[in-house]
Amino acid sequence: MSNPPTELLPTATNKSGTRSAGAPTARGRTGIARILLGRDTVIIYALVVFIIYAALFIPRFASPVSTGFLLLDVIPALLIALPMTLIIITGEIDLSVASIAGLTSALMGVLWAAGLDIGLVLIVSLLAGVLAGAFNGLLVAVLGLPSLAVTIGTLALFRGLALVVIGDNAVANFPPPLTSFFTSKLGGTGIPTVMIGVVLVAIIFGVVLHLTPFGRGLFALGYSKEAAIFVGIKVVRAKFWLYVASGSVSALAGIYWTLRYSSARSDNASGLELTVIAAVLLGGVSIFGGKGSIPGAIAGVLLIGTINFTLRLGRISDVVLIIVTGTLLIASVVAPSIIDGITKWLHTRRHRRTLPQASASGATRATASGVQEGK
Amino acid sequence: MTIGTSPPDTAATAMRRTSGGLASVLRLRELPVTLALIALVALTYLANPLFLGQQGMKDLLLNATIVIILAVGQAMVIITRNVDLSVGSILGIVAFSTGTLFVAVPGIPIVLIFLAGMALGALLGSVNGFLVTVAKVPSLVITLGTLYIYRGLNNAWAGGTQYFAGDRPDSFGALSVDTIAGFPLITLIAIVVVIIVAIFMASTRPGRDLYAIGSDPEAAKLFGIPVIRRVLLAFLSNGVLAGLAGVLYASRFNSVGATTGTGLEFDIIAAAVVGGVAIFGGSGTVVGAAIGALLLTTITSALAAIRVDKFWQQAIVGLLILAAIVIDRITRIRTAKKLRRSEARDV
């Protein structure tokens, strides 16, 4: 066994003369360019373009009434999309959100029908959402079970509990001042009063994700759980609280749904989970985790909501809407990979021509079976 | 020279070998779900013997048939570490097209109906597979998209139209009524499907490739397994089976229309998971998925038979799914511990 090189040159101090990569000249896509070309920003552009188009060409779109209805419609999805964004960024998912909203709604109906004070009804319903979220958090974060499977389970469980609570009854006689508050608008703008609360929740989630140490941790966690642990990120705790947040916000959405339509039923908001996830993914949040933003997710929800609304204004059936949602979602994820592929192919082609054509004897055209080609 | 995992003592090895048969049965991932099914059926039978009467049995099997076929297909996809959320929509579109075919082509042979349905399913399934493999986008996203698109197409096509059993020949409906040895014909079809797919998955090279891909997709690529072709195959097969399920749906149920099969996706995935198919691929069997489907559908009948409020049914299904996941985790931890213990530290 020969010895490894061990000669010591004590004179060699710092700067060992490794090749310098030529100073920071080419800066690549950094700073502002990166933000302007980001995947989530593209969706914001798309939203703006579409709104301008709709305002110009769709009759009755640019009116306070339209704005009002549009926003009233998207509020549940908008709310739930916020915690969903954070959860998907950590690489997990929550499919039980709509069921939690349904459970909250059912509970509200039963408690109100039982004659409880409306304030108490609201508090208990919200608490149910918190508990439901904590249950998810317990299974996913603390026990470390796969969230996709777990929340399919709780999707059935919570919806099932909603059925147990209220059966196939419906409760409708909520206090009129409350229900009318939930459909009231801010002056003549057409913007629903509850939007103030929604915007507040959105700001909280945006700040938490983008401007706090906790948020930094979530991105790291989404890319690499192990690396996150090594820098002291408390993975279990972070995920647990995200599910609690998701449950709470879903409960808020359930309460909103109940009071807006003045109807508490077990099947309220059913199927909403898929709409929310589709919108969040459309908004540039990566299903693999680690990538995404709150503005992007909001734009995703609003884009689907706005297209939905204009199609209805144009008396185009829901059918088209469903197809549009699906196509947008697929296009938004497939397009980048196609563009990427084309760019790579072009690069390679251009490059191949400039490379030295070593031994042009056509050795590269035979097959693995070893067909001999004459030189 | 010994390297690595030599069992510490030969006595233990010998013991393991003699108890190998029993031990391997106990290790089966399908065991918990099978026991749960047996327990459920036995307890319900004790409470209400009519549950296993001729009619009760038949209803039980009829209810399970379509879910079994879908769960088997879904299991193939999940084993490759993918998922197909669009099965409900595929089933819907095929069921409606079956209704349409009978009306548009009077006297069409039933065999042709089956072939047409499965071909349509294959087409829709391979669109999923194509997008997943070629565009390299996670299947959860792609099939969420096609769930909407296929449903939309079905809506656009069907509009308000519905076809009823009366529009179809009696011989077609008879598939879900006539029995052989107590088994409805469509259930026999499902059983044949389970057997064929089970053999494919357990004992053919492409079948084993699907497990390898789900176990470690990167390694599969390095190893030279034709990953794209195999994953395509899984999605295509799932499409064919969803198509078959769509045809059978039209035989079993009175009406088919725009909303047929809506919201099935999570029930199907749940059946596979309850049956021991790991959600992240690589392990589980289609037989397990079929038993899982049988268990979930049986619960409904069982609750009715013992007069439990029908509203409890879905909550119990949810609990079952969670129980299956927890049990799976516990067995995994136990196996890991056992493997660690058997590993001789002979460095």
Place this chain on the structure above:
Amino acid sequence: MINSPEPTIGRSITPLLSLRGAAKAFGPVIALADGVVEILPGEIHALVGENGAGKSTLVKILAGLYSLDAGEFLVQGKPVTFRTVADSKAAGISVIYQEPTLFPDLTVAENIFIGRQPKNALGLINRSAMRKEARALFEQLGVRVDPDRIAEGLSIADQQIIEIAKAISLDANVLIMDEPTAALSGLEVERLFHVARALCSNGAGILFISHRFDEVFALSDRITVMRDGEYITTHQTNEVTSPQIVREMVGRDIGALFPKVVAEVGETVLKVSDLSRTGVFADISFEVKAGEIVALAGLVGAGRTEVARAIFGIDPYDHGSVELHGARVKPNNPQAAIDAGMGFVPEDRRKQGLVMDLSVARNAALTLRNRLSRFGIINAATERRAAEDWTTRLQVKTRSQEYKVSTLSGGNQQKVVLAKWLATEPTFLIVDEPTRGIDVGTKSEVHRLLSDLAGRGIAILMISSELPEVLGMADRVLVMHEGRLTARIDRADATAESIMHAATAKLERSL
């Protein structure tokens, strides 16, 4: 064995495999400009070069994963084009990658035969035949592995053995091993070499890639050197010395490989007492003083990393205590360890040390995220400045702080890991295999840096499987065997023999 230094051209022996003028580009990046390699029957051919020299690209071309942009590729004298991995396999080439590529859910036997399982009369897989063939293979290799167990949980050494069994069963006449020993040590490497030599004596050729020169010189017949995607030269192993190879790899004379400066040893920083975790390690007690580099040596699986993880709070421990500057550190809480002044450069840079998809700046500032926030809000500009500070000091080469850390070379990535910990101004630093998979040039930079840090009074615990590194860097060596400390050796007494002895023999010496 091959003795002639002449190239094979004009000789009677046809090379098993010969690649000339191989080029491969990815978009604008030229990974390989002029790759040359030739493998003769019965030879063990080493391929050396710094990271980024194009070795991995060359291996992937041979494996059929990448297609050639240009160049001549002959297998047994016949030109070939591989479009898939299957083509390469069919041509008798088998590759063992650095990280074993087994399927954790499948059985050992199935892992060996996947894709070509023996069939019965019905065309279905014959499991008992498969099991029998696997047993025969293991017998041939002289190892005992249960073919029916699933691959999950196998040690890396066992996984390598299964990869070799796979290669043998493929009747491969060219076996390519890409850093097979990176995660192995001592005896395991010897066993691997034994098998490799046996294969060669049957006429197979082996291409062996390694960063460890002792192995390269112990095993190979010829050495091919690559640099910057180009072929430099090929030597007969017995006609060349390692300094010469290093020069050719780096393209210049390299500074001190182990620039150990003995620093002034201060007071005790870390004190570990009776640390135990059932089934993993037991009764671990030691101290590290300011300015000291203490090496934790031993074989892979001896429990070194596990001890380090417990000290840093990533894993729990059952009893014992960890004190830093006399104060107990809260167990199982990495954040508490960081706050107390610990840093941890983990062994797996890609999975544990860095978040590969985040930018250099984000990675470097990740440890500081709590300190950088005011009223719970992080200021992006402050974050970038903090990140820039240490990455510049360590001369991390990146075009922009905003680039993903995955675009950096291995050595530069390791510098980012070091930067993010140095930014927290630790008083105690754990470095686990600090130079694994790092090219020679950066390696000595990392060593110099560690030496420098110790000189500034930081206490360092270094885990290393490379004996030269341990001998060159450590003030004291602690040796572990099967979860226990079996020896403490001072720098003056530390030799390869004394360390290996303690690492392999179970010495219940009073410590």
